[in-house]
Amino acid sequence: MAQATPHSSFLKRLSRHDVAVDIGTANTLIYTADRGVVLNQPSVVCFERRAGAGEATVAAVGREAKELLGRAPSNLEPVRPLCNGVIADFSAAGHMMRRFVAMARTHRPLGRRASFTVCVPATANQVELRAIRETALAAGAASANLIGESLASAIGAGxxxxxxxxxxxxxxxxxxxxxxxxxxxxxxxxxxxxxxxxxxxxxxxxxxxxxxxxxxxxxxxxxxxxxxxxxxxxxxxxxxxxxxxxxxxxxxxxxxxxxxxxxxxxxxxxxxxxxxxxxxxxxxxxxxxxxxxxxxxxxxxxxxxxxxxxxxxxxxxxxxxxxxDEPLTCAVRGAGLAAACLDAHAFARAFDQAALIR
Structure with a gap:
């Protein structure tokens, strides 16, 4: 039986369609190893509230929703789900991320069992980290690893x-x-x-x-x-x-x-x-x-x-x-590179011990 080479192992890791996500206060970015940055959108979601319709529906996300800030009529409510780098509105963040993941799938599927690697502030507490992980899982991730923003930025910057x-x-x-x-x-x-x-x-x-x-x-x-x-x-x-x-x-x-x-x-x-x-x-x-x-x-x-x-x-x-170089995308690119170079078990083991992945 032929032994797996390092090259073939790397190709298998890429075939998992690992996804890196940087959910920022101002912008959300999504990165895949084979396509690079596939989404860069403002972290804004707009809800439409109709009389007698019950729960509000999502009218727009990203750039389209940001254009409505300060201009929206009374039936539209633009929301920025993140504040100071952490999720302030869990429901809005979930709706926004599901739409963003759907947008990122437009040209090529991310994979049904995609593993998400999400950038997080080093100072985030356990409640904030749990909210970020649950938002990723709600958006369709099979699993969600968290990596510190500083480390991800350093990796992405080389x-x-x-x-x-x-x-x-x-x-x-x-x-x-x-x-x-x-x-x-x-x-x-x-x-x-x-x-x-x-x-x-x-x-x-x-x-x-x-x-x-x-x-x-x-x-x-x-x-x-x-x-x-x-x-x-x-x-x-x-x-x-x-x-x-x-x-x-x-x-x-x-x-x-x-x-x-x-x-x-x-x-x-x-x-x-x-x-x-x-x-x-x-x-x-x-x-x-x-x-x-x-x-x-x-x-x-x-x-x-x-x-x-x-x-x-x-x-x-x-x-x-x-x-x-390209400072806005450093963190998400670094998170993607970290995920591509380590399998899921080694990834968690390597960074959990450094208190960078929680």
Missing amino acids: LPVASATGSMVVNIGGGTTEVGVIALGGLACCGSVRVGGDEFDRAIINYVRGLHGVLLGDQTVEHVKKTIGSALHGQPVETMRATGRSLDDGLPRTIELTSHDIADALAVPLRQVIGAVRQVFETAPPELVTDIADTGILLTGGGALLGQLDACLAAELGVAVRVA
Whole structure:
């Protein structure tokens, strides 16, 4: 009888159609080993409530549902099921994930017995972890393994996670920023602060309201942040016009904003992010701190796309900082790579002991 080769074993693992999922506050991503990232959608679900119809039905999910935020008529209710990186509305999260999995199956089936590997915050408690696992199972997973966000991001970014040399990852998501130091395949120390892209948006809204007396909508602010957002006062100064509601008379009013305005607005939440990184440095072993001084800090997550953020953190921390390639998808790609390289038993054994898979 012919013995199985390492190559044939790897092909068998791929044939299981393992699926990696990153259910984020702002976006949900799904990854498969053979097709890469097959879904990247906003974490929003919209329910339609009809008079006398009883339970509400799902009207839209993802980008279609996000477009209804702030615009929906009374019979439609857009919901963001996650808050600060964890599930706040279990029922809405279940409906959203089932639709997302169905969307990911459009071009090729994920497999009836697909095993899900789901990214989770390192600071999530047991109740929050159970909610994430049950949401994955309700969406059709045969089983659900949980992997820490920092470790998954480090793997996806190509860092030498198995090395004794320490690496620091700062993952800035929609609801939280997670800081992790990785060495020898485990999480040596970590920290988290409930500041992310959503808090950046709120800071800009409050700044514009105080400076111009104009209330901007959430989607308008997100567009401003992505277009001229900056963490530093850089040159040349970028400008754009934005329209909101005047607080004086309630009428539409158009104002001009600059990249310097956005930098001023984001000063407070960025100080919180920097404070979280400093706290991890204070608790990390001196040897790992020395390693990070040599290798630098890696930024991942959608928040890492903010202009000049790497330069801002480098100036404050005195350590080289760089943004990962495709930072938004680092975590889900890393989770997928971890699942593809280990069978289910070895996967759980390897990471349970490091308190990274629970």
